Amino acid sequence: MRIGMVGLGKMGGNMVARLQRGGHEVVAYDLKPDNIELAKQAGAIGAESLEDLVAQLTAPRAVWVMVPAGAPTETTVQRLADLLSAGDIVIDGGNSKYTDSSRRGTELAARGIHFLDVGTSGGVWGLSEGYAMMIGGDEGAVETLRPIFEALAPAPDRGWGRVGPSGAGHYVKMVHNGIEYGMMQAYAEGFELMHAKPGFDLNVAQIAEMWRHGSVVRSWLLDLTAEALRSDADLTALDDYVADSGEGRWTVEDSIQQGIPAPVITLSVQMRLRSQQESSYAGRMLSAMRNAFGGHAVRLKDAAADQSDPLGVKPETRTVEHG
Incomplete structure (x- = not known):
């Protein structure tokens, strides 16, 4: 043909x-x-x-x-x-x-x-x-x-x-990609927990390979993950920026329109958006608020700057209601 x-x-x-x-x-x-x-x-x-x-x-x-x-x-x-x-x-x-x-x-x-x-x-x-x-x-x-x-x-x-x-073909593919987002996020979070766990010295490459056989979480995504970890278990060559091509966002929009909750997919999309920010305004705002109400130390972009009161708000001028 x-x-x-x-x-x-x-x-x-x-x-x-x-x-x-x-x-x-x-x-x-x-x-x-x-x-x-x-x-x-x-x-x-x-x-x-x-x-x-x-x-x-x-x-x-x-x-x-x-x-x-x-x-x-x-x-x-x-x-x-x-x-x-x-x-x-x-x-x-x-x-x-x-x-x-x-x-x-x-x-x-x-x-x-x-x-x-x-x-x-x-x-x-x-x-x-x-x-x-x-x-x-x-x-x-x-x-x-x-x-x-x-x-x-x-x-x-x-x-x-x-x-x-x-329209049905691309709708099903959209949901497919939303599920993919959630699966990838779950794997990423689980492996980060194991990679960071003190005292056990866990070999995440070994664990990924074990999980590929007989485990209820085995999948093609896990096969690819195991291959990546065999090459570099610390993933040192990669940045944590994760792009999104649109289907995840559309899946979340559709869940809202239908009134059907999809919290895992929604959060996985939000995590991708967070990864795309070099510096989060919301994160900086949280630091500002913690310093303002409790005098908590903050990390400044300019290491030479005075961190004791970076916002210029003196303790005696603050109104502290809690914390």
């Missing part, structure tokens, strides 16, 4: 390679010529533009989009809608917000074009292990692309399926 692929980054490029290995033909396009060249080296057919890509496909045409969520996806999908015809299929395999995918499904359906939103999980390991794919959209369009999904999945009969109408 021949399919177009737009966006040849880490995941898109690997998906091209996996499809080629599965016996499919891929017409590949990216804004970066170097990425197109790499796809060609993997056996793909290069395209110089979206127009060129569409011209090299035969009806009913299918184009898979793997570009960043937001404006890049919106622009790409709208341009493809202008180039494609009734009966063709556009697939968004990125991390778009599910409400955008629902809207795009409705807009493209008005033109007779099918839109599938495919929540795709697997990261850089997808090339060798396969991808989990949560698909939203028309059942007939999903069935048309069955050979594509079977080639990308871990196995033809596992790891993929239609979960509902347009």
Whole structure:
């Protein structure tokens, strides 16, 4: 089967390679010529533009989009809608917000074009292990692309399926990523406790490896954690900045809208936001208040500064109600 692929980054490029290995033909396009060249080296057919890509496909045409969520996806999908015809299929395999995918499904359906939103999980390991794919959209369009999904999945009969109408695929992927946030936070907190525990000299790399076998907390995330700890148990090469790509925030927003509590996911998102702050204003405020009401010592940015009364509020001028 021949399919177009737009966006040849880490995941898109690997998906091209996996499809080629599965016996499919891929017409590949990216804004970066170097990425197109790499796809060609993997056996793909290069395209110089979206127009060129569409011209090299035969009806009913299918184009898979793997570009960043937001404006890049919106622009790409709208341009493809202008180039494609009734009966063709556009697939968004990125991390778009599910409400955008629902809207795009409705807009493209008005033109007779099918839109599938495919929540795709697997990261850089997808090339060798396969991808989990949560698909939203028309059942007939999903069935048309069955050979594509079977080639990308871990196995033809596992790891993929239609979960509902347009928007449902990205909704399920959003919740999937929210759960991922919570799992990662729990692992991080537990291993930090063990790493810091005095008196036991715990080998966290050894513990991670033990937990991988038979433990109720074993998972692929734990497998990856164990690998990282084997290399550097203190993780000295890493900063504690943790990015968030949006899905966790959207999951929390949805829990609020539905009135369904999701405290673990919510707190894990908040912890990521905290990690992104070089210096927290709230933390500085807490230090200021403790010093003001109780004269507690504080740590200043300027080590040479006088820490006895850094705020210039003398004890005799304070009103201390507690503490």
